[in-house]
Amino acid sequence: MHSPHLSALEAKHATLDRRITAESQRPLPDPTVLRDLKRAKLRVKEEMTTQ
Template sequence: MQSTAHQSALEAKHASIDRRLAEESHRPLPDTALIAELKKQKLRLKDEIVSH
């Protein structure tokens, strides 16, 4: 089982990516490549959070 600190760090990183994703999505001309990469990173983190 993961330590609480590690779990919290993963969740904080997930939230940070979520904010960056929201910011980029609301720009007049969002960078679709960046959005796709952020979504992949967010999904990887979520998988890691859930698997532990």
């Protein structure tokens, strides 16, 4: 069973993943935006694994 916190983290992780995909598919992806999104996604994933 998922805790509400873990469910929220999974939702945030999925949102970040979609934003990374959308930014990557733009004609001129912003490398700074991509870096920040990927770092945020990694932080969420790390928090999920400690739950």
